[in-house]
Amino acid sequence: MIKTMRFTKTHKRANEDTAQDVLLLLYLIDRAGNNIFGNNTLDAKIKLMKLAFLAEKEMIEKKYKGFNFFFNIYKRGPSSKELLQLLDDLCSQNLVELDKSNATINISPRGRATIKDFVESTSDKNKEAFQIVDSIVDKFGKLSTEEIIKLVYALEMTPMYGSGKINIGQAVKKDERKRLLMKLDKKEAKKDVFVSSNWIETINILMNPAFHV
Amino acid sequence: MSEWVKYYLPTFEEDLEKCQHIPQEKLNKFISDLIKNPKVLKNAHDLQGPLKPLWTAHFNPGGTTYCVLYFICDGVAEQCFLRRGIEKFLPDSENIRSLIAHTCSKDKKKIYFFRFGTHKIYNIL
Numbered sequence: 001m002i003k004t005m006r007f008t009k010t011h012k013r014a015n016e017d018t019a020q021d022v023l024l025l026l027y028l029i030d031r032a033g034n035n036i037f038g039n040n041t042l043d044a045k046i047k048l049m050k051l052a053f054l055a056e057k058e059m060i061e062k063k064y065k066g067f068n069f070f071f072n073i074y075k076r077g078p079s080s081k082e083l084l085q086l087l088d089d090l091c092s093q094n095l096v097e098l099d100k101s102n103a104t105i106n107i108s109p110r111g112r113a114t115i116k117d118f119v120e121s122t123s124d125k126n127k128e129a130f131q132i133v134d135s136i137v138d139k140f141g142k143l144s145t146e147e148i149i150k151l152v153y154a155l156e157m158t159p160m161y162g163s164g165k166i167n168i169g170q171a172v173k174k175d176e177r178k179r180l181l182m183k184l185d186k187k188e189a190k191k192d193v194f195v196s197s198n199w200i201e202t203i204n205i206l207m208n209p210a211f212h213v
Numbered sequence: 214m215s216e217w218v219k220y221y222l223p224t225f226e227e228d229l230e231k232c233q234h235i236p237q238e239k240l241n242k243f244i245s246d247l248i249k250n251p252k253v254l255k256n257a258h259d260l261q262g263p264l265k266p267l268w269t270a271h272f273n274p275g276g277t278t279y280c281v282l283y284f285i286c287d288g289v290a291e292q293c294f295l296r297r298g299i300e301k302f303l304p305d306s307e308n309i310r311s312l313i314a315h316t317c318s319k320d321k322k323k324i325y326f327f328r329f330g331t332h333k334i335y336n337i338l
Contacts (some may be wrong), residue, residue, distance in 0.1 A: 013336055015334045015335075015336070018334075018335060018336060089335075110263050113262055113263040114261075114262035114263055115262075116262075117261055117262040117265070118261070118262065121261070197258060198258045198259055198260065198261055199261050201258040201260065201269055202258075202260045202261040202262055202264055203335070204334050204335050205260060205264060205269065205280075205282070206262070206263070206264065207335040208333060208335045210330050210331065210333065211280075211282070211328065211330060
């Protein structure tokens with residue numbers, strides 16, 4: 001029987017949130033180099049999702065608004081359909097390359113030009129967010145998908161807007177479909193990733209198929 | 214005194230054909246405002262990263278907002294789109310090469326209009 005997902009807490013995505021997610025995900029993929037791979041493309045996508053989950057979790061614990069993805073517990077641990085959708089769009093807009101024969105996810109030259117300029121123009125303001133992603137990639141980037149999943153399953157955390165700690169592995173085993181992470185409300189955030197209106201517009205053009213020139 | 218010259222590139226012309234319901238006088242007014250002050254027009258954005266030489270401005274003739282993608286040649290050859298390889302972004306480089314060929318000159322500034330499409334903020338929910 002298909003389990004219906006119902007969550008009391010939800011969020012609405014603003015243009016700034018999407019720009020933050022696109023730019024941080026490009027940064028993560030670029031920073032991971034050739035290490036986002038798996039036995040198949042799904043495996044590689046799962047590895048990317050777990051790295052993003054760990055980075056978002058750390059940002060939220062520090063009250064830093066960076067990644068804004070919903071992460072729910074599914075069959076293979078914390079996963080985000082939003083992230084998967086965004087990844088597909090990054091590939092179709094030629095910002096990220098998904099090599100199906102080698103099951104690898106890499107940044108494209110166009111994606112690299114984007115993130116290089118963003119880092120250069122905002123490194124002073126967004127230093128902490130980049131450092132969080134760096135530390136996650138350094139710690140977990142070279143592990144296999146299965147190794148990361150094992151580490152994530154051992155984590156205990158309190159779901160956002162939830163009460164009481166849960167063990168992620170136990171929640172997967174019991175098929176408890178919990179929402180672990182979502183966008184941090186601006187009012188609750190101590191800091192957020194700075195994305196200027198020029199960058200929001202740039203992401204709008206780069207990601208919009210109507211402007212694929 | 215600099216003279217501004219406007220060029221419609223094929224993408225812009227094609228989109229204009231699709232948007233024939235736009236009142237011509239409103240479009241003319243928007244374009245003349247843009248030419249007067251291309252960098253400080255309301256909602257003008259200088260794009261970043263791989264789109265860096267391009268600008269956008271939003272045009273709302275009533276109801277729907279359109280996005281105009283444009284390039285300004287203000288005579289600084291080092292910053293010109295020809296040096297930055299902007300031809301890569303155009304659908305038919307061969308055909309438009311004669312349109313975009315020019316000599317950078319501070320006395321003869323040019324605005325190239327690339328694309329005129331409905332402005333739709335990308336969203337993934």
